[in-house]
Amino acid sequence: MTRNIRLLIAYDGTHFxxxxxxxxxxxxxxxxxxxxxxxxxEHVHLQGAGRTxxxxxxxxxxxxxxxxxxxxxxxxxKGLNSMLDPAIRILAAEEAEEDFxxxxxxxxxxxxxxxxxxxxxSPLERLYTAHFPMHPxxxxxxxxxxxxxxxxxxxxxxxxxxxxxxxTIGRGGVRTIYRAEFLAGTGRADIWFFRFTGDGFLRHxxxxxxxxxxxxxxxxxxxxxxxxxxxxxxxxxxxPTAPAHGxxxxxxxxxxxAS
Amino acid sequence: MTRNIRLLIAYDGTHFxxxxxxxxxxxxxxxxxxxxxxxxxEHVHLQGAGRTxxxxxxxxxxxxxxxxxxxxxxxxxKGLNSMLDPAIRILAAEEAEEDFxxxxxxxxxxxxxxxxxxxxxSPLERLYTAHFPMHPxxxxxxxxxxxxxxxxxxxxxxxxxxxxxxxTIGRGGVRTIYRAEFLAGTGRADIWFFRFTGDGFLRHxxxxxxxxxxxxxxxxxxxxxxxxxxxxxxxxxxxPTAPAHGxxxxxxxxxxxAS
Numbered sequence: 001m002t003r004n005i006r007l008l009i010a011y012d013g014t015h016f017x018x019x020x021x022x023x024x025x026x027x028x029x030x031x032x033x034x035x036x037x038x039x040x041x042e043h044v045h046l047q048g049a050g051r052t053x054x055x056x057x058x059x060x061x062x063x064x065x066x067x068x069x070x071x072x073x074x075x076x077x078k079g080l081n082s083m084l085d086p087a088i089r090i091l092a093a094e095e096a097e098e099d100f101x102x103x104x105x106x107x108x109x110x111x112x113x114x115x116x117x118x119x120x121x122s123p124l125e126r127l128y129t130a131h132f133p134m135h136p137x138x139x140x141x142x143x144x145x146x147x148x149x150x151x152x153x154x155x156x157x158x159x160x161x162x163x164x165x166x167x168t169i170g171r172g173g174v175r176t177i178y179r180a181e182f183l184a185g186t187g188r189a190d191i192w193f194f195r196f197t198g199d200g201f202l203r204h205x206x207x208x209x210x211x212x213x214x215x216x217x218x219x220x221x222x223x224x225x226x227x228x229x230x231x232x233x234x235x236x237x238x239x240p241t242a243p244a245h246g247x248x249x250x251x252x253x254x255x256x257x258a259s
Numbered sequence: 260m261t262r263n264i265r266l267l268i269a270y271d272g273t274h275f276x277x278x279x280x281x282x283x284x285x286x287x288x289x290x291x292x293x294x295x296x297x298x299x300x301e302h303v304h305l306q307g308a309g310r311t312x313x314x315x316x317x318x319x320x321x322x323x324x325x326x327x328x329x330x331x332x333x334x335x336x337k338g339l340n341s342m343l344d345p346a347i348r349i350l351a352a353e354e355a356e357e358d359f360x361x362x363x364x365x366x367x368x369x370x371x372x373x374x375x376x377x378x379x380x381s382p383l384e385r386l387y388t389a390h391f392p393m394h395p396x397x398x399x400x401x402x403x404x405x406x407x408x409x410x411x412x413x414x415x416x417x418x419x420x421x422x423x424x425x426x427t428i429g430r431g432g433v434r435t436i437y438r439a440e441f442l443a444g445t446g447r448a449d450i451w452f453f454r455f456t457g458d459g460f461l462r463h464x465x466x467x468x469x470x471x472x473x474x475x476x477x478x479x480x481x482x483x484x485x486x487x488x489x490x491x492x493x494x495x496x497x498x499p500t501a502p503a504h505g506x507x508x509x510x511x512x513x514x515x516x517a518s
Contacts, residue, residue, distance in 0.1 A: 012385070086385050090379075120340065123270050123271035124387055
């Protein structure tokens with residue numbers, strides 16, 4: 001009997017060339033598939049809910065794979081965690097419905113992007129927080145964020161290269177953003193983070209949004225100019241792509257998302 | 260004119276073989292001295308307030324060096340930070356009194372040791388937090404901590420190897436601990452930390468204290484048995500040395516410390 005097993009995965013992307021398996025470079029998918037091959041004695045394909053770029057982290061990636069191996073889920077979880085580098089942790093392993101597909105069944109994702117705004121960044125925070133020395137105008141950023149909530153063509157913020165195909169067929173660059181927040185770090189005046197929940201994200205979309213929202217927080221462009229940028233659907237007008245290491249995939253949803 | 264310059268330094272110890280310069284391995288002292296040699300065009304000796312072991316972090320190491328170079332302190336700070344790996348940051352640089360000596364002038368230090376007590380550790384916290392799955396009895400640990408406050412011979416908790424010579428002449432294994440705390444992480448049920456402030460610490464002393472205090476928190480030994488261990492001055496009775504990566508040198512003091 002073929003089982004369909006669902007994994008909840010966290011990883012530190014610092015030393016990985018992203019999620020997707022590639023030859024001769026360390027990837028998260030590759031690392032887990034290699035361990036699964038040992039445990040199941042089968043060639044296993046691990047289907048992720050999406051790809052993350054090199055250097056991007058995850059606290060709640062979901063993936064699934066099919067196997068005829070009989071190892072119970074708790075043993076699988078324990079076995080994987082004992083074999084994997086601690087930069088990757090399997091947080092949960094469970095039997096899924098036969099038709100569960102981590103990418104196609106997903107209803108949305110939440111990404112967080114964290115910035116340090118002070119002058120000198122703590123070495124203990126540098127791997128997970130991007131450094132943008134500034135005094136962000138949080139109200140201006142929030143006004144800009146209002147413009148992205150809802151369904152829009154986000155082509156202005158799409159990176160070059162192949163498109164993430166999550167639920168995109170026939171949608172072009174249109175995605176629906178349910179929530180977009182800019183919040184201060186708990187008890188910190190120099191840590192801020194963006195949090196975006198949407199039904200899908202174009203390649204580099206969160207990092208490109210952040211790259212154009214920070215100039216709003218610096219007063220370099222107005223929230224209205226940001227809205228015009230979104231409306232232009234012209235990538236050349238947008239700001240730079242914010243660095244990968246500030247980005248964390250927090251959660252993948254499989255239920256309807258309340259907006 | 261020879262200047263005496265004082266640096267405040269933070270570092271991620273993960274990839275360093277400790278503070279002290281050694282041949283053919285990366286050390287924090289070595290990395291900073293190499294940059295200082297380029298900036299000052301002199302052979303510079305950087306005197307640290309103490310050594311930290313391989314893998315131990317610092318948020319507030321203090322060090323000083325003498326130079327005839329005329330570069331103002333703000334330029335020195337900027338130059339060092341632009342040359343150094345971001346795993347090391349110079350937080351402050353200032354002119355010190357002629358007789359200031361970062362080790363001999365120190366009146367004490369604060370160390371923090373952080374543990375994660377849950378079942379599966381987040382990859383994003385693994386480099387700075389030691390993993391001890393347990394439900395710590397905080398009250399038992401605090402009772403044990405009461406016993407170490409004050410002046411005691413801490414030989415039971417001294418590592419083998421050379422002794423840190425900070426203010427030790429004639430003191431043997433006696434050190435004075437002003438404060439010893441065990442606190443829950445803010446908003447977290449699975450993060451706890453120890454914080455010790457004392458006039459000096461023997462080699463591996465904090466890590467050895469933690470290695471014997473955690474069994475108190477697990478109910479394996481009583482606070483009174485811990486006190487007897489301290490009184491025994493016999494290293495063989497103490498618990499294992501807790502791992503380096505949970506330890507952070509938070510602060511070095513140069514003023515009288517209120518207990």
